[in-house]
Amino acid sequence: xxxxxxxxxxxxxxxxxxxxxxxxxxxxxxxxxxxxxxxxxxxxxxxxxxxxxxxxxxxxxxxxxxxxxxxxxxxxxxxxxxxxxxxxxxxxxxxxxxxxxxxxxxxxxxxxxxxxxxxxxxxxxxxxxxxxxxxxxxxxxxxxxxxxxxxxxxxxxxxxxxxxxxxxxxxxxxxxxxxxxxxxxxxxxxxxxxxxxxxxxxxxxxxx
Numbered sequence: 267x268x269x270x271x272x273x274x275x276x277x278x279x280x281x282x283x284x285x286x287x288x289x290x291x292x293x294x295x296x297x298x299x300x301x302x303x304x305x306x307x308x309x310x311x312x313x314x315x316x317x318x319x320x321x322x323x324x325x326x327x328x329x330x331x332x333x334x335x336x337x338x339x340x341x342x343x344x345x346x347x348x349x350x351x352x353x354x355x356x357x358x359x360x361x362x363x364x365x366x367x368x369x370x371x372x373x374x375x376x377x378x379x380x381x382x383x384x385x386x387x388x389x390x391x392x393x394x395x396x397x398x399x400x401x402x403x404x405x406x407x408x409x410x411x412x413x414x415x416x417x418x419x420x421x422x423x424x425x426x427x428x429x430x431x432x433x434x435x436x437x438x439x440x441x442x443x444x445x446x447x448x449x450x451x452x453x454x455x456x457x458x459x460x461x462x463x464x465x466x467x468x469x470x471x472x473x474x
Contacts, residue, residue, distance in 0.1 A: 298436040342431040356418035363439035
């Protein structure tokens with residue numbers, strides 16, 4: 267399930283079946299929105315970006331139809347008794363936008379690719395979340411921070427294989443019309459339009 271802050275009447279909430287769902291998710295969206303701006307500011311200051319306010323301004327339309335930042339619930343069903351060799355719950359991929367806030371349940375499986383080309387576990391830790399760097403942030407920073415591949419593998423233990431795994435991802439994107447250029451003034455990446463890039467990636471994923 268994916269949730270954008272503006273209510274989409276074409277996809278109404280199941281208010282009769284789960285009356286508290288809409289308010290809960292919209293409140294979570296707003297809190298993730300505010301927290302993501304703090305994370306973006308810290309990234310900018312850590313990289314000594316001269317104009318932090320301009321980077322934040324490129325996310326000023328989060329929560330409107332001019333920005334496709336959304337929150338998504340992810341459900342991984344229990345693992346069948348027989349699976350193919352190398353089968354994963356979610357194949358390796360990068361995220362497309364600026365950053366992603368990821369909330370995990372207690373079940374393991376998330377792995378991230380480190381700079382040495384080796385996948386390492388990112389186990390759930392109590393009262394924490396995972397922050398993924400997206401493709402556009404990598405382009406912005408001219409590879410100073412990397413949009414690394416990650417995946418969800420099948421657990422080793424039978425205990426964890428028998429239960430569902432759930433997580434919630436808040437995908438933070440720049441405004442649709444934001445022009446992404448390297449913040450250091452280099453030409454390592456050509457300028458691109460954020461909305462066109464993200465929507466193109468999503469289209470390629472869903473139209474294979």
